[in-house]
C-alpha cells in the first residue's frame with residue numbers, strides 16, 4: 001500500500017513508519033521541516049507538509065491508499081488538534097483515501113464506572129494532561145460527526161510510551177483496557193502493529209478501537 005504518515009518524526013509516528021516499512025509498504029514521512037536528527041528507515045520518502053493546511057493534505061493524499069495522522073500539538077495549543085482533524089475530514093471527503101488516527105485514551109470508558117470517561121478520572125489523567133485528553137476526546141467526536149471519509153481512530157491505553165515490540169496485546173472497543181494487575185498500557189511498537197494490522201485488514205471502519213496488554 002501507499003501510506004503517508006503525518007507526525008512522522010514523533011514518538012508514535014516514527015514507530016508506525018518502522019512497522020509499515022518492515023511490512024513492505026511504500027511509505028511517505030511528512031515533517032514540517034527537515035532536521036538533521038531525523039533518521040527514517042531506508043526507502044522512506046520524506047515530504048514537507050503541514051496537517052493544518054488543506055492544500056498540504058490534498059497534495060500529499062494524491063495517489064495514496066491511506067493517510068495516518070500522529071500529530072501532537074504543543075502544550076497550550078491543543079485546539080490545533082481539532083483544527084487539524086477538521087482539515088483532514090474536509091479535505092479527504094469523497095476522495096476514497098482512508099484515514100487512520102493515532103488517538104488518545106481520554107474518551108475511553110473506565111471499566112465498572114457506568115460510563116465515566118478516562119478524561120474525567122484523575123487516576124489516569126492528572127490536571128497537567130487534561131487539555132490534551134479533552135482535545136483527543138473531541139477529536140474522536142469530529143470523526144464520528146464526519147461524512148464521506150473512511151476513518152479509523154485507535155485509542156491507546158492510559159500508558160502509551162516507547163518500549164518493546166511484543167505482538168502480545170488484546171483489542172477492545174470503547175472501554176479502557178486493563179491487564180491482570182489493573183495496569184493500562186501498551187508500547188508504541190505494539191500500537192504500531194495494531195495500526196498496521198488495521199491498515200491491511202480493516203475491521204474498524206468509521207469507528208474507534210483500542211488495545212492493551
Ligand SMILES: NC(=O)c1ccc[n+]([C@@H]2O[C@H](COP(=O)([O-])OP(=O)(O)OC[C@H]3O[C@@H](n4cnc5c(N)ncnc54)[C@H](OP(=O)(O)O)[C@@H]3O)[C@@H](O)[C@H]2O)c1
Pocket residue numbers: 006007008009010011012013030031032033049050051052070071072073084102103104105106132136156157158159160
Ligand atoms: N495515553 C494517551 O492517550 C496518549 C499518550 C501519548 C500520546 N498520545 C497521543 O498520540 C499522538 C502522538 O503523540 P506523540 O507522543 O507521538 O507525539 P510527539 O512525539 O510529540 O510527535 C508529534 C509530531 O507531530 C508533529 N506535528 C505537530 N503539528 C503538526 C502539523 N500541524 N503538521 C504536521 N506535523 C505536526 C510534530 O512535528 P514537529 O517536529 O514539526 O513539531 C511531531 O513530530 C498525539 O495525538 C497524542 O495526544 C496519547
